[in-house]
Amino acid sequence: MFKDVTLGQYYQGDSLIHRMDPRVKLVGTVVYMVSLFLFSNYYCYALSAIFLLVVIILTKIPIIYMLRGLKAVLFLMVFTVVCNLFFTPGEPIFKFWILKLTMEGIQSAIYLMIRLTLLIVSASIMTLTTTPNQLTDGIEKLFKPLAIIKLPVHEIAMMMSIALRFIPILMEETDKIMKAQTARGARFDSKNIIVKIKCMIPILVPLFVSAFRRASDLALAMEARCYHGGDGRTKMKPLKYAGRDIAAYIIMFGYLGIIIALGLLRVFGIY
Amino acid sequence: MKFIKAKEVTYEYIRRDDDGNVEGINRAVDNVSLDVKEGDFITILGSNGSGKSTFAKHLNAILHPTEGSVWVNGMDTKEEDKTLAIRQSTGMVFQNPDNQIIGQVVEEDVAFGPENMGVKTEEIWERVEEALKTVGMTEYRKYSPNKLSGGQKQRISIAGVLAMHPKCIVLDEPTAMLDPSGRKEVIRALRALNEVEGITIILITHYMEEAIYSDKIFVMNKGQIVMEGNPKEIFSRVEELEEYKLEVPQITRLAYELKKKGFNLPDGILTEDELINAIKGL
Ligand SMILES: Nc1ncnc2c1ncn2[C@@H]1O[C@H](COP(=O)(O)OP(=O)(O)OP(=O)(O)O)[C@@H](O)[C@H]1O
Ligand SMILES: [Mg+2]
Numbered sequence: 001m002f003k004d005v006t007l008g009q010y011y012q013g014d015s016l017i018h019r020m021d022p023r024v025k026l027v028g029t030v031v032y033m034v035s036l037f038l039f040s041n042y043y044c045y046a047l048s049a050i051f052l053l054v055v056i057i058l059t060k061i062p063i064i065y066m067l068r069g070l071k072a073v074l075f076l077m078v079f080t081v082v083c084n085l086f087f088t089p090g091e092p093i094f095k096f097w098i099l100k101l102t103m104e105g106i107q108s109a110i111y112l113m114i115r116l117t118l119l120i121v122s123a124s125i126m127t128l129t130t131t132p133n134q135l136t137d138g139i140e141k142l143f144k145p146l147a148i149i150k151l152p153v154h155e156i157a158m159m160m161s162i163a164l165r166f167i168p169i170l171m172e173e174t175d176k177i178m179k180a181q182t183a184r185g186a187r188f189d190s191k192n193i194i195v196k197i198k199c200m201i202p203i204l205v206p207l208f209v210s211a212f213r214r215a216s217d218l219a220l221a222m223e224a225r226c227y228h229g230g231d232g233r234t235k236m237k238p239l240k241y242a243g244r245d246i247a248a249y250i251i252m253f254g255y256l257g258i259i260i261a262l263g264l265l266r267v268f269g270i271y
Numbered sequence: 272m273k274f275i276k277a278k279e280v281t282y283e284y285i286r287r288d289d290d291g292n293v294e295g296i297n298r299a300v301d302n303v304s305l306d307v308k309e310g311d312f313i314t315i316l317g318s319n320g321s322g323k324s325t326f327a328k329h330l331n332a333i334l335h336p337t338e339g340s341v342w343v344n345g346m347d348t349k350e351e352d353k354t355l356a357i358r359q360s361t362g363m364v365f366q367n368p369d370n371q372i373i374g375q376v377v378e379e380d381v382a383f384g385p386e387n388m389g390v391k392t393e394e395i396w397e398r399v400e401e402a403l404k405t406v407g408m409t410e411y412r413k414y415s416p417n418k419l420s421g422g423q424k425q426r427i428s429i430a431g432v433l434a435m436h437p438k439c440i441v442l443d444e445p446t447a448m449l450d451p452s453g454r455k456e457v458i459r460a461l462r463a464l465n466e467v468e469g470i471t472i473i474l475i476t477h478y479m480e481e482a483i484y485s486d487k488i489f490v491m492n493k494g495q496i497v498m499e500g501n502p503k504e505i506f507s508r509v510e511e512l513e514e515y516k517l518e519v520p521q522i523t524r525l526a527y528e529l530k531k532k533g534f535n536l537p538d539g540i541l542t543e544d545e546l547i548n549a550i551k552g553l
Contacts, residue, residue, distance in 0.1 A: 165375050235395075
């Protein structure tokens with residue numbers, strides 16, 4: 001039942017992108033997303049798409065894998081595109097009941113589709129090439145300055161990594177509980193939504209009880225191993241920028257600069 | 272040298288109702304005194320609810336005695352600024368392997384303790400390497416803990432403690448959730464640690480077979496220490512042990528019954544070989 005959950009999925013590999021510092025990838029993804037929303041301009045989109053394609057080739061991951069990320073949000077995409085198609089105000093070219101198809105609608109639906117596709121693929125590149133562990137390390141290090149305003153950065157990162165460690169364990173447990181309840185006559189396959197919801201209760205209650213017990217055991221084990229928060233803690237694998245990471249930052253902001261230039265030239269009607 | 276010294280330790284769990292009024296007092300550890308020498312292999316036996324876990328948590332400064340005192344390596348566990356030093360010198364391994372592994376990769380979990388202690392990166396690598404080698408898990412260092420067997424997970428937990436360079440390890444029923452082969456695997460690792468590395472081991476269990484290698488056994492019942500001695504002495508008192516709801520190993524039981532029937536066998540036979548030799552000698 002949980003086989004298709006793809007949260008934090010990682011594609012084993014040793015490419016340039018895989019070896020890149022997780023901070024570069026995090027910042028890179030954000031910069032890329034921003035670049036997509038700066039201008040609505042086909043020239044900019046073409047450049048963004050080429051840039052993304054080059055990165056995909058560098059990851060050495062089959063493109064099929066990237067597109068799988070799209071499948072998960074297909075419904076959301078179709079929904080927003082349809083909304084844009086029919087509810088954008090403008091000159092109607094086709095009318096049916098309360099729906100009207102406008103030129104502007106078609107235009108913005110296409111823009112949106114391109115943007116969403118590029119956005120989701122770029123996000124999945126990050127999760128596919130970065131282990132959850134590196135990701136939390138990257139987040140902790142990137143947001144460290146925010147500790148000054150009393151944001152518990154270390155604690156949040158620790159929570160994320162513990163959650164990631166326990167997701168498979170709790171899923172296995174859910175499976176076990178479900179089987180046990182099925183044996184006692186629970187009907188998870190019922191079409192009736194009320195019956196279905198009622199069936200969830202005998203799963204959730206034991207699951208929560210066990211999760212709390214695990215949490216208190218784990219807290220004890222962490223304390224017994226001298227855990228006392230982030231102060232004075234060292235790392236087995238500290239993050240360190242290499243030459244390629246600096247180069248990646250330069251390329252990334254170079255790309256952003258070109259997008260902005262391209263967009264502005266268009267706005268001022270140079271081409 | 273006394274590595275651990277517990278003097279008249281009493282611990283009470285206080286049950287309160289919703290308004291915070293005391294509803295009842297549960298005396299889980301009752302006036303326990305014991306000494307552990309450095310380098311010893313100690314076993315604490317006791318049936319369910321006899322207070323073993325509660326007592327064990329005192330040795331790691333997780334709980335503090337209601338009355339009495341505990342000294343670990345000369346440090347009083349009541350002194351708060353010594354807590355980390357105590358936890359470093361006396362590591363603790365718990366029952367459920369899943370609930371004590373923190374890292375998502377074996378080697379990162381082993382590194383968790385040294386990281387907390389602020390050990391330098393290069394030294395963490397050395398310690399992880401060494402600890403994994405000691406428990407024989409080097410080839411699994413890049414594995415996810417979820418892919419290991421119960422016995423292997425417990426060996427990782429032991430490695431995680433070893434990487435902190437402790438003088439003593441307390442294990443609270445480390446084999447309770449394992450199958451017989453996993454149980455043997457863990458006990459073998461512990462004996463090697465004790466004999467080769469000279470680490471003091473305090474093993475808490477209710478499997479008596481696991482106690483036969485120890486230098487000294489303490490038996491707990493209802494929070495008190497009711498028996499103490501070496502395995503031979505303890506295992507010759509079969510009836511007493513059964514009174515405390517402990518199951519005597521089959522071989523010992525058999526020898527005991529034979530002896531009762533009039534055969535002239537020595538007291539406290541622990542292994543098959545011993546029994547065979549004793550019978551041959553009749
Ligand atoms: N957190 C707690 N709050 C209240 N009472 C507790 C708590 N933990 C244990 N007790 C009680 O203290 C007594 C001793 O429990 P303890 O867990 O130390 O026994 P144990 O010998 O480790 O048993 P087991 O073999 O089941 O692990 C029991 O009566 C138990 O009910
Ligand atoms: Mg216990």
